[in-house]
Amino acid sequence: PLQNHSRLPVMSGKRVLSASSSESINSCSDQQPAQGVECVSLAPIAAVGGSRRPAWDLKGKVTDMEGKISNYQRKVQTVAQENESLKASVAKSRQKEAQMTSDLQELHTQLRYRVPGNMQRVDYYVKMGTTLRETQDTVRNLEETVARQTDEIHCGEMERRELHNTIQELKGNIRVFCRVRPLQAGGQSDHIQLPAHDNKALTLAKTEESHIGRSGDTQKSYNFSFDRVFGPSIPQKDVFEEISLLVQSALDGYNVCCFAYGQTGSGKTYTMEGGEMEDMRGVIPRAVQQIFQASKKLREKGWKFTFTASFVEIYNETLRDLLYTGKANKRPEHEIRKSANNEVTVTNLTYQKVNSEDEVCNLIALANQNRSTARTNMNDHSSRSHSVFQLDIEGENSGRDVKCKSSLCLVDLAGSERVQKSQSQGDRFKEMTAINGSLTNLGIVIAALANKESYIPYRNSKLTYLLQSCLGGNSKTLMFVNISPEADSFPETLNSLRFASKVNDCVIGTASANRK
Numbered sequence: 001p002l003q004n005h006s007r008l009p010v011m012s013g014k015r016v017l018s019a020s021s022s023e024s025i026n027s028c029s030d031q032q033p034a035q036g037v038e039c040v041s042l043a044p045i046a047a048v049g050g051s052r053r054p055a056w057d058l059k060g061k062v063t064d065m066e067g068k069i070s071n072y073q074r075k076v077q078t079v080a081q082e083n084e085s086l087k088a089s090v091a092k093s094r095q096k097e098a099q100m101t102s103d104l105q106e107l108h109t110q111l112r113y114r115v116p117g118n119m120q121r122v123d124y125y126v127k128m129g130t131t132l133r134e135t136q137d138t139v140r141n142l143e144e145t146v147a148r149q150t151d152e153i154h155c156g157e158m159e160r161r162e163l164h165n166t167i168q169e170l171k172g173n174i175r176v177f178c179r180v181r182p183l184q185a186g187g188q189s190d191h192i193q194l195p196a197h198d199n200k201a202l203t204l205a206k207t208e209e210s211h212i213g214r215s216g217d218t219q220k221s222y223n224f225s226f227d228r229v230f231g232p233s234i235p236q237k238d239v240f241e242e243i244s245l246l247v248q249s250a251l252d253g254y255n256v257c258c259f260a261y262g263q264t265g266s267g268k269t270y271t272m273e274g275g276e277m278e279d280m281r282g283v284i285p286r287a288v289q290q291i292f293q294a295s296k297k298l299r300e301k302g303w304k305f306t307f308t309a310s311f312v313e314i315y316n317e318t319l320r321d322l323l324y325t326g327k328a329n330k331r332p333e334h335e336i337r338k339s340a341n342n343e344v345t346v347t348n349l350t351y352q353k354v355n356s357e358d359e360v361c362n363l364i365a366l367a368n369q370n371r372s373t374a375r376t377n378m379n380d381h382s383s384r385s386h387s388v389f390q391l392d393i394e395g396e397n398s399g400r401d402v403k404c405k406s407s408l409c410l411v412d413l414a415g416s417e418r419v420q421k422s423q424s425q426g427d428r429f430k431e432m433t434a435i436n437g438s439l440t441n442l443g444i445v446i447a448a449l450a451n452k453e454s455y456i457p458y459r460n461s462k463l464t465y466l467l468q469s470c471l472g473g474n475s476k477t478l479m480f481v482n483i484s485p486e487a488d489s490f491p492e493t494l495n496s497l498r499f500a501s502k503v504n505d506c507v508i509g510t511a512s513a514n515r516k
């Protein structure tokens, strides 16, 4: 029988508390599941770097640090604004200075050639000389302030980054962001509530008819909290801003995996790939842009990087090379292999060396052409496969004798809806079975990693086998749970949120950079 992907294994005897999950998350014992929704029974533990800490201890620390980060952000923003207006004043004063210098020169020339009426001009000349010196002093002071404030901004940014890393270490290296798609018909969703003062919380509410019949309708609500919740109006740019530090970590030698999970049509592809217009660009193109821009800056500090891109699709537990350009009937088969040093590779796959953002964008366009899509009742262009974009990064700073190696994996998972809703039959049913099997296994792998089990069942599905090095202890993982706001998606939304909050409760040790 088809397994529901949100059914994660029961961890008996382990108390469930985590740094990031709200105590108000529904557990199956105290809430009736919505119709068609199965309970999630994973009980995670809060383990940081192998040791267990009381979750309230972690929660307090994390809240404290997040408060500090907000303060830094506010401070940096204020100083940056101030600096911008100072820079404008410097530019104005410079103009004034230039004008005065040229006026003075002119006067000087006139005085030298004894132009008549020059006594007044001598006075004026002296006065102007004084004003010029004053202006020059002002400009120097302003420039010193700008330089000092730029240093402050830089220090604030470094401090913020350090705190961010510490938070990640405290919380472990898996983070979960929730993103709510706008209603297709426009307007506001009735059953998804996002508190204005808290960008980490979300309530799913439903009005149900009373079973007794006399007491009227009852309102049932389910509270969730994640590392961040993005409402329907949050633009792509702001979503990416929240993960840009994570992307940066890939250049620092960490394996980074970011995946989008959710039912068909909930906005996974929009989040990961987005549209062609600049403001619609999603995580993948923005991450690639950031990586190449940041590597350029690091090059000035003596780093050399080699980038290798691959793009693979997992459809019905079969791998397809999305960068394949040969004849359709000559498509090779692929196997996942693991080398002695634990590197995962895929046989016959295109591993393309890339040197620029444009080259990667061309590969992404090629992959999109190749991506198999199929029609289901739920979404005309529904993607029935997982797509995994991987950028392998090798860096070397010979001057400092340091090397680093990492992978950035960006994954658009196939739709997670249950089989009844899409009325799948035949091939669609087979697809759905494969999809749900691999998503179930993804949950199991994350849970096993969180519990530091000796055996992690990576090989139970192609998805987890392929992502093995990006999911393990030495990696930073971010999951987007995308949700649809339409009322008829309620059971799927609840399922997705429950799956995501269980992932959110998993703490996968502390990542360390692959540096030598």
Ligand SMILES: Nc1ncnc2c1ncn2[C@@H]1O[C@H](COP(=O)(O)OP(=O)(O)OP(=O)(O)O)[C@@H](O)[C@H]1O
Binding pocket: 180, 181, 182, 232, 262, 263, 264, 265, 266, 267, 268, 269, 270, 271, 379, 381, 382, 383, 413, 414, 415, 416, 482
């Ligand atoms: N945040 C958003 N803002 C505006 N439009 C969005 C947003 N999220 C999704 N959409 C739109 O909703 C539709 C469905 O989104 P998308 O194709 O990304 O869903 P999906 O989860 O990837 O579906 P599938 O599982 O079929 O791949 C698209 O037309 C997309 O442009």
